[in-house]
Amino acid sequence: MQLNCPIAGNSGTAQATTQKEVIQVGVTGIRYEDILKFIDTQLAPQEGLEVKVVTFNDRIQPNIALRGKVIDANFFQHRPFMNNAVKELKINLVSLNLVSLSTLGLFLKSLKSVNEVPQNATVTIANDLINNDRGLRLLASNGLIKLKKNIKKFVTQRDIAENPKNLRIKEVEGVQVVRAINDVDFIVSSAQIVALAGITPQSMGRETAKDKKYALALVTLQGRENEPKIQKLNKLLNDPQVRDFINKQYQGRILPVF
Structure with a gap:
């Protein structure tokens, strides 16, 4: 949490305004963006978190942006894709909670x-x-x-x-x-x-929800996975309300796997 400088009111007591912690997350498609926007509006405020979505036009740039620390995490790839990116881009990435499967x-x-x-x-x-x-x-x-x-x-x-x-x-x-x-x-x-x-x-x-090999996960740079804002979003991505949103929004085309 970050706090603004105290402002003295008429009563002389100091007041503080809490600032939200901002996490920037890269995506490549509307379905990933929709899930993150649901979290940002419905769940993140209670955690003092603001999720800013950064959209990319291809599946290479979100990992390059991670390497350059332009974004904090991305949400668009499964572990086999990530493992291939690690080799090709020579970048150390970490896959966190599994979230959804685009069947x-x-x-x-x-x-x-x-x-x-x-x-x-x-x-x-x-x-x-x-x-x-x-x-x-x-x-x-x-x-x-x-x-x-x-x-x-x-x-x-x-x-x-x-x-x-x-x-x-x-x-x-x-x-x-x-x-x-x-x-x-x-x-x-x-x-x-x-x-x-x-x-x-x-x-x-x-495919069914049991086919988790190709399930999408939140991904970040190795060494950043324990940052509080990344862990907050990682936890929220497995919230029961996110499961309900995915089931209602995508009618089996995308399945929650948690």
Whole structure:
């Protein structure tokens, strides 16, 4: 807490005005911003905290801004992404409380279940290292493919042990996945991105709150994780009111994992 200089009133007693502690948090999308704004208006005042959101247009700059101490923390990434950033940017980062999972699902317009997926069906998934791994694992968890055992950290199509339906898996840039929904049998995409695209297809299978590997967390520089304002926000991100807000706001597209 910071205190202004005492001001003498008519009665001669000193009064002090409490200043809020400000934490600047980087985000890359409206859904992260909305969660932080809810905390800022509904929960942070009781903790003497003010959450200022700093928006970035890509997923690299929020970590560079952390390194330069332009912001105090960021809220947009899961631990696999963070671990990759640590190596590529040569920056020491710390992941704190897990908060939410932007669920990945199997989406299509005509089929009703994975049992209806025909032989030689075409599916589109993202081609980046992390989302490619995530998409292939979701196909496997829904019984559409089998992956080799004891495989490396991130799986690729080379790690497919069995493909009983002879799926033709097309890999494209992440932003192109949703656009392909009319050209393939089904897609593997973020449920929130599908909703934002104005598409309401049938979901055949989706990640659950148990799939915490790709859950988002508050991230800061190593050595700053115990700063009071960072710990305050870290605690508030796991408040039951935040869980209720996420459930109501996103209707299963984003899930609280705490």
